[in-house]
Amino acid sequence: xxxxxxxxxxxxxxxxxxxxxxxxxxxxxxxxxxxxxxxxxxxxxxxxxxxxxxxxxxxxxxxxxxxxxxxxxxxxxxxxxxxxxxxxxxxxxxxxxxxxxxxxxxxxxxxxxxxxxxxxxxxxxxxxxxxxxxxxxxxxxxxxxxxxxxxxxxxxxxxxxxxxxxxxxxxxxxxxxxxxxxxxxxxxxxxxxxxxxxxxxxxxxxxxxxxxxxxxxxxxxxxxxxxxxxxxxxxxxxxxxxxxxxxxxxxxxxxxxxxxxxxxxxxxxxxxxxxxxxxxxxxxxxxxxxxxxxxxxxxxxxxxxxxxxxxxxxxxxxxxxxxxxxxxxxxxxxxxxxxxxxxxxxxxxxxxxxxxxxxxxxxxxx
Amino acid sequence: xxxxxxxxxxxxxxxxxxxxxxxxxxxxxxxxxxxxxxxxxxxxxxxxxxxxxxxxxxxxxxxxxxxxxxxxxxxxxxxxxxxxxxxxxxxxxxxxxxxxxxxxxxxxxxxxxxxxxxxxxxxxxxxxxxxxxxxxxxxxxxxxxxxxxxxxxxxxxxxxxxxxxxxxxxxxxxxxxxxxxxxxxxxxxxxxxxxxxxxxxxxxxxxxxxxxxxxxxxxxxxxxxxxxxxxxxxxxxxxxxxxxxxxxxxxxxxxxxxxxxxxxxxxxxxxxxxxxxxxxxxxxxxxxxxxxxxxxxxxxxxxxxxxxxxxxxxxxxxxxxxxxxxxxxxxxxxxxxxxxxxxxxxxxxxxxxxxxxxxxxxxxxxxxxxxxxxxxxxxxxxxxxxxxxxxxxxxxxxxxxxxxxxxxxxxxxxxxxxxxxxxxxxxxxxxxxxxxxxxxxxxxxxxxxxxxxxxxxxxxxxxxxxxxxxxxxxxxxxxxxxxxxxxxxxxxxxxxxxxxxxxxxxxxxxxxxxxxxxxxxxxxxxxxxxxxxxxxxxxxxxxxxxxxxxxxxxxxxxxxxxxxxxxxxxxxxxxxxxxxxx
Numbered sequence: 001x002x003x004x005x006x007x008x009x010x011x012x013x014x015x016x017x018x019x020x021x022x023x024x025x026x027x028x029x030x031x032x033x034x035x036x037x038x039x040x041x042x043x044x045x046x047x048x049x050x051x052x053x054x055x056x057x058x059x060x061x062x063x064x065x066x067x068x069x070x071x072x073x074x075x076x077x078x079x080x081x082x083x084x085x086x087x088x089x090x091x092x093x094x095x096x097x098x099x100x101x102x103x104x105x106x107x108x109x110x111x112x113x114x115x116x117x118x119x120x121x122x123x124x125x126x127x128x129x130x131x132x133x134x135x136x137x138x139x140x141x142x143x144x145x146x147x148x149x150x151x152x153x154x155x156x157x158x159x160x161x162x163x164x165x166x167x168x169x170x171x172x173x174x175x176x177x178x179x180x181x182x183x184x185x186x187x188x189x190x191x192x193x194x195x196x197x198x199x200x201x202x203x204x205x206x207x208x209x210x211x212x213x214x215x216x217x218x219x220x221x222x223x224x225x226x227x228x229x230x231x232x233x234x235x236x237x238x239x240x241x242x243x244x245x246x247x248x249x250x251x252x253x254x255x256x257x258x259x260x261x262x263x264x265x266x267x268x269x270x271x272x273x274x275x276x277x278x279x280x281x282x283x284x285x286x287x288x289x290x291x292x293x294x295x296x297x298x299x300x301x302x303x304x305x306x307x308x309x310x311x312x313x314x315x316x317x318x319x320x321x322x323x324x325x326x327x328x329x330x331x332x333x334x335x336x337x338x339x340x341x342x343x344x345x346x347x348x349x350x351x352x353x354x355x356x357x358x359x360x361x362x363x364x365x366x
Numbered sequence: 367x368x369x370x371x372x373x374x375x376x377x378x379x380x381x382x383x384x385x386x387x388x389x390x391x392x393x394x395x396x397x398x399x400x401x402x403x404x405x406x407x408x409x410x411x412x413x414x415x416x417x418x419x420x421x422x423x424x425x426x427x428x429x430x431x432x433x434x435x436x437x438x439x440x441x442x443x444x445x446x447x448x449x450x451x452x453x454x455x456x457x458x459x460x461x462x463x464x465x466x467x468x469x470x471x472x473x474x475x476x477x478x479x480x481x482x483x484x485x486x487x488x489x490x491x492x493x494x495x496x497x498x499x500x501x502x503x504x505x506x507x508x509x510x511x512x513x514x515x516x517x518x519x520x521x522x523x524x525x526x527x528x529x530x531x532x533x534x535x536x537x538x539x540x541x542x543x544x545x546x547x548x549x550x551x552x553x554x555x556x557x558x559x560x561x562x563x564x565x566x567x568x569x570x571x572x573x574x575x576x577x578x579x580x581x582x583x584x585x586x587x588x589x590x591x592x593x594x595x596x597x598x599x600x601x602x603x604x605x606x607x608x609x610x611x612x613x614x615x616x617x618x619x620x621x622x623x624x625x626x627x628x629x630x631x632x633x634x635x636x637x638x639x640x641x642x643x644x645x646x647x648x649x650x651x652x653x654x655x656x657x658x659x660x661x662x663x664x665x666x667x668x669x670x671x672x673x674x675x676x677x678x679x680x681x682x683x684x685x686x687x688x689x690x691x692x693x694x695x696x697x698x699x700x701x702x703x704x705x706x707x708x709x710x711x712x713x714x715x716x717x718x719x720x721x722x723x724x725x726x727x728x729x730x731x732x733x734x735x736x737x738x739x740x741x742x743x744x745x746x747x748x749x750x751x752x753x754x755x756x757x758x759x760x761x762x763x764x765x766x767x768x769x770x771x772x773x774x775x776x777x778x779x780x781x782x783x784x785x786x787x788x789x790x791x792x793x794x795x796x797x798x799x800x801x802x803x804x805x806x807x808x809x810x811x812x813x814x815x816x817x818x819x820x821x822x823x824x825x826x827x828x829x830x831x832x833x834x835x836x837x838x839x840x841x842x843x844x845x846x847x848x849x850x851x852x853x854x855x856x857x858x859x860x861x862x863x864x865x866x867x868x869x870x871x872x873x874x875x876x877x878x879x880x881x882x883x884x885x886x887x888x889x890x891x892x893x894x895x896x897x898x899x900x901x902x903x904x905x906x907x908x909x910x911x912x913x914x915x916x917x918x919x920x921x922x923x924x925x926x927x928x929x930x931x932x933x934x935x936x937x938x939x940x941x942x943x944x945x946x947x948x
Contacts (some may be wrong), residue, residue, distance in 0.1 A: 074911050075737065096896060100910050102627060103891050110795050114802035202611050203627070239611040242912045250508040250714050263912060271712040365614070
């Protein structure tokens with residue numbers, strides 16, 4: 001009995017070694033092995049692109065040969081983005097590491113804390129990126145290709161450029177809310193007719209913060225007034241935006257406060273879910289790419305980030321795959337025609353602890 | 367000669383010599399060091415962080431994390447809810463698991479063998495998916511079962527909802543009952559029926575026999591199960607998060623989750639909260655050690671031959687068959703069918719007419735997806751390696767604890783069990799820090815499957831310990847003494863006497879660890895990359911982007927595959943070890 005077990009274990013050990021990746025994260029778009037780097041790109045073609053990085057940086061980037069890209073983009077979005085970049089810069093291979101925003105940030109911060117920075121580029125929500133910025137882990141880099149990005153999307157003194165947008169808004173279940181009865185404003189959620197029918201994501205204090213800053217000019221009394229009245233309508237707190245949307249679609253509630261409009265739109269487009277969302281008063285949450293101060297491949301990182309924020313580069317690809325690109329006018333029709341918009345980015349993160357406390361006091365009752 | 371030499375034990379006034387391990391002792395002590403190495407770093411990181419400013423001791427010492435964790439007005443409510451929740455979960459899981467194990471192993475209930483493989487379905491389903499499935503079944507507003515009952519009885523709303531303390535206990539207790547079932551079936555298989563026969567011959571009925579003989583003899587196995595259930599009830603977070611939060615029923619694990627997933631991860635507060643888990647664990651370990659200190663009281667596998675025998679319960683076997691059927695239909699079949707439903711439709715609403723839009727699109731997309739293919743391969747390899755290593759390691763450690771009088775052996779039990787109190791995400795962070803640090807960076811572990819092997823070893827040692835420890839207690843010393851007297855070395859005795867007799871417990875332990883390692887998420891999500899991605903992370907990625915249909919289809923395929931694997935392993939393992947009457 002022992003010998004067969006030993007043989008099995010040996011085989012499994014060999015298989016495990018074969019399955020193990022390198023000491024650095026590695027992958028490729030669509031999971032296929034990465035396309036071999038080609039040395040065929042001409043310097044003249046690369047340098048001729050408008051908004052390109054300078055020739056010296058580009059040359060060093062090609063020598064570096066790869067960029068390690070940490071992102072919270074969904075796999076279905078990250079893969080075409082990476083593929084498009086590698087088509088534009090065949091000499092620079094992308095090693096992709098994809099996780100949810102909190103996890104990719106935790107991994108990045110922990111690796112830095114351990115003294116071994118593995119990521120060149122970190123791409124995730126702006127509010128999350130405030131933490132590595134505050135810890136001095138980011139490089140200052142103003143991409144020459146970011147000319148079409150609105151100035152308010154550029155924050156943290158040149159370390160951050162918002163490249164794509166996520167929407168925080170409110171929505172409803174179209175089988176439970178008759179046409180014409182949909183809420184038009186955030187204040188409509190205070191109407192007693194919605195008592196017990198509202199779903200709220202349990203940790204949406206960043207939406208509270210965005211409304212407080214943009215809608216009420218930071219007046220805490222107004223914030224307290226609004227959320228005390230909202231709490232009186234007995235909203236049900238659901239942990240997780242995915243869960244909240246699923247519960248709303250299933251009919252657990254009629255209205256969803258603070259739900260992700262872009263996620264809902266995706267599901268309306270792909271699955272025809274019975275839902276709708278408001279364009280009247282929307283929070284635009286900046287998502288962007290930053291470069292590690294100690295990036296192993298700093299020049300390749302600059303080329304990648306510059307491409308990502310350029311209108312003809314990453315912004316075009318984002319629009320093609322249906323994401324909300326930061327360059328105005330490029331988003332698909334569903335995202336056009338927004339009313340009032342409030343921008344939320346990394347510079348708002350400093351106020352989050354205050355609003356987390358207020359949220360717990362007024363809504364979560366902690 | 368004194369009785370202080372290793373292996374000497376006093377019993378009833380006579381001094382008996384246990385097999386002297388010799389080189390085996392050194393090997394065992396070495397394994398103890400391995401345990402300490404595996405568990406010490408993550409635990410030390412958590413403890414030091416608990417007393418550190420911003421969760422880092424290098425920034426200074428502080429007790430503020432305890433104040434934040436325990437100083438709020440809700441602390442009492444938190445403790446109260448957590449005790450009720452953990453107690454309820456433990457009671458439900460123990461009762462259900464033990465009762466089912468008794469029916470399957472001890473009675474002549476028809477079709478009991480088929481039940482074994484089906485019984486593990488609740489633990490196969492990932493925690494998030496299982497909880498969502500119960501919400502889709504029993505939510506007062508959107509539950510399929512709730513709606514059906516309301517319709518049938520003409521009620522405006524169902525008389526129960528999953529969003530309640532009983533609902534939370536139901537979802538978690540059911541999820542954990544297969545673990546108790548596995549542990550207790552192993553214990554029953556190793557139990558000499560002569561004890562029960564003696565009781566019957568003395569005039570006791572079945573119930574009296576179970577109450578006064580069976581359960582007391584199985585106390586170590588029950589205590590092991592109870593200890594795990596208590597910790598799991600305090601430590602799991604899916605149910606508190608998905609059901610407790612909407613129901614406004616805060617419990618400990620919800621607070622730990624909140625501390626780790628707030629504006630920025632607060633390891634200090636999470637560590638302070640987990641100290642309660644650690645305290646409960648240590649108290650439980652000490653209590654367990656006292657219980658088994660006179661282990662010969664619980665020895666049921668003796669030197670003389672025996673055959674585990676089934677009790678003829680007469681017509682009651684149809685009632686027990688009904689219990690098994692009810693369990694399979696209601697508690698296994700319903701969540702499974704809910705997942706099948708979600709996997710076939712584009713989105714979930716509690717309306718079966720949505721089946722008009724049913725298709726296999728989710729299955730097609732899932733099967734063709736690279737992440738799934740890679741995840742399945744990696745999970746299978748990892749599961750087999752982790753289950754094997756954990757089972758072997760903890761079997762040896764359990765032997766040391768229960769069969770020797772080595773000083774400090776109780777510490778080994780604590781070292782092996784304490785990792786159960788480390789939240790998965792914290793373990794992931796600790797391993798990144800450890801294996802990227804200058805001292806360990808030279809080892810090519812980070813970014814490979816091996817860091818996951820280490821992670822799973824740490825994570826599942828506690829379960830292996832409890833299974834093997836309680837099983838070891840059932841083996842009487844005379845069996846090993848006989849081997850030693852015949853000239854067998856420690857290793858020979860362990861290999862050819864102890865291990866075969868432990869077969870039921872080893873198989874149960876291996877199966878459980880294999881299944882839950884395929885499900886492990888908290889640490890895996892940090893430690894994997896695109897090449898080393900595992901199935902649980904694949905499922906979670908799809909879940910995060912709202913692809914519930916793909917998640918459900920993957921879960922359905924996972925359940926079917928694992929049930930088949932478990933059935934095959936069960937069939938294969940029945941060829942070895944103690945034969946049973948049909």
